[in-house]
Amino acid sequence: MAKSLVVVESPAKAKTINKYLGKSYKVVASMGHIRDLPKSKLGVDVDEAFKPVYEPIPARKKVIKELRAAAKVATDIYVATDPDREGEAIGWHLAAELGGKKRSVHRLMFNEITKQAIVEALKHPVEIDQRMVDAQQARRVLDRLVGYKLSPLLWDKVRRGLSAGRVQSIALKLVCDREHEIEQFNPEEYWHIFANLIGPVPPEFEAKLQKKNGKTVKVLNEAESKTIVEAVTNESFIVDTVGTKARKKQAAPPYITSKLQQASQMPVKRTMMIAQQLYEGIELPGEDAVGLITYMRTDSTRVSGQALTDVREHIQSAFGEAYLPAKPNIYRAKKGAQDAHEAIRPTSMEYDPDRVKPHLTKEQFYIYRIIWNRFVASQMLPAIFDDTTVDINAGIYTFRIKGSVLKFKGWLSAYSKDVEDNSDSPGDQEGTHEDDEHTKGLLPALNKGDTLSLKATRSEQKFTQPRPRFSEAMLVKELEENGIGRPSTYAAIIGVLQSREYVAKIEGRFKPTRLGRLVTELLLK
Incomplete structure (x- = not known):
């Protein structure tokens, strides 16, 4: 009996989808791309509008043979590759290889691998989007033109086996530029002065020098520090002044690819591999x-109406109505976002992290948990803090201390104390000072005009610091903010920089090697 053929990229994805479909369907995997530009020549006809010339990938010849055999006895062929440019291009190549007059080729589009999503996609098949295919081909051709022209230059000037690329070489230059900036940096000395004070009621507290004669003061050396300490003693x-105001801290949007890569404590490549496993399917008992999770290559913060309804019901049940906004939180997409897919989120609120934890690896649980927490938090009310700032005069000098009290946890309730991802930015921040914030601590009740007792003073020598070397998360952030490459390619780019020995990873940060700097210098010439 003839069956309909469903083609996906990976065996894991095929296994999951095969369980959702009946005996009328056969689900097979293409193992990714089956055709590509040739390795031994340019493969682009520059005289014919840069037309690419494809050929079967040698390692896929056996797969292609098996796919053709399965297609011959199929009534319909459904291409169910990933819903992005790369997936569309893979589907286009599959249609070219497997289609025929007796067989119709359809495109299945879904954002999550659940039975409901697959069945719904089969009810509404679409055509392959030629515009997305063209976009992928344009990038592929451009990558080939840049790499094919530049790599031989490196072989001639340095050694064979090196490579240059449209995005790879820019990423390497960013790392080299940062290293040059660090080498050229001249640290500047500065001092902080603190006063340990006692108010009318405990506890004692420490305030930091802020102003002189009403203007911000910068203490440049030890001599200035000693003069001020002697003066205030x-x-x-x-x-x-005692100023108190409420401050709201909004939740971050659900993850997009680049933000997940930045938030994860694992390398970018590992993060994406684990997310792929969660997307393609996990065996659960019964x-x-x-x-x-939904598709993990996305730059959209959009969430479906049903998912919003489900998460709001979960919030009301798990945290109470006090944590639920009157209407769903909607997040604005960044400029240039494709918005083709939803944000990265759990496919169902039934699969609480603690429920599925026994069936996940440690890494799978970690990635699933931060995705779950971020999504739930994104639909909760803001956290509210009472911020208090106290200015204390000592003659012509003003000291300051700040205190903050959490009044309403809001979305912070979605995070357990052992979850590291409790902000919308990566842990390592760039800057020239480690301690630009004023002293913070537990404040006693203070009122304007209160006289305080000075218990002690202390001075602390500091030096300005250069911006740090890039970590993986920081490099991803820099590439994203400058519109360089796509988040889906960042893992591969970082991998190439390391495998070609252009950069070395030292204490989690990238330092360009001598080879990496030489390659960058040659390309600049």
Whole structure:
């Protein structure tokens, strides 16, 4: 009996989808791309509008033979590759190889691998989007033109086996430029001065020098520091102002690819591999393999109406109505976002991280948990803090201390104390100072005009610091913010820089090797 053929990229994805479909369907894997530009020549006809010339990938010849055999006895062929440019191009190549007059080729589009999503996609098949195929081909041709012209230059000037690329070489230059910046950096000395004070009621606290004669003061050396300390030692410390205001901290949007890569404590390549596993399906007892997250290559923060309804019901049940906004939180997409897919989110609120934890590896659980927490938090009310700032006069000098009290946890409730991802930015921040913030601590009740007792003063020598070397998360952020490459390619780019020995990873940061700097210098010439 003839069956309909469904073609996906990976065996894991094929296994999951096969369990959702009946005996009328055969699900097979193409193992990714089956055709590509040739390795031994340019493969681009520059005289014919840069037309690419494809050929079967040698390692896929056996797969192609098996796919053709399966297609011959199929009534319909459904291409169910990933819903992005690369997936569309793979589908286009599959259609060219497997299609025929007796067989119709259809495109299945779904954002999550669940039974409901697959069945719905089969009810509404579409055509392959030629515009997305053309976009992928344009990038592939451009990559080939750049790499094919530049790589031989490196072979001639340095050694064979090296490579240059449209995005890869820019990423390497960013790392080299940062290293040059660090080498050229001249640290500047500065000092902080602190006063340990006692108010009318405990506890004692420490305030930091902020102003002189009402203007921000910068203490440049030890001599200036000693002069100020001597001056304030004989002054009365009197509370000048006490300001308190409520501050709202909004939740971050659900993850897009680049933000997940930045938030994860694992390398970018590993993060994407684990996310792929969660997307393609996890075996859970008593049910078929289940795709736990939506498609993980996306730059959209959009969420489906049903998913919003489900997460709001979960929030009301798990945290109470006080944590639920009157209407769903909607996040604006960044400029240039494709918005073809939803944000990265759990496929169902039934699969609480603790419920599925026994069936996940440690890494799978970690990635699933931060995706779950971020999605739930994104639809909760803001956290509210009471921020208090106290300015204290000591003659012509003003000291300052800030305190913050959490009044309403809001979305912070979605995070357990052992979850590291409790902000919308990666852990390592860039800057020239480690301590630009004013002193913060537990404040006693203070009022304007209160006289404070000086218990002690201390001075602390500091030096300005250059911006640090790039970590993987920081490099991804830099590439994204400058519109260089796509998040789906960042893992491969970082991998090439390391495998070609253009950069070395030292304490989690990238340092260009001598070879990497030489390659960058040659390309600049």
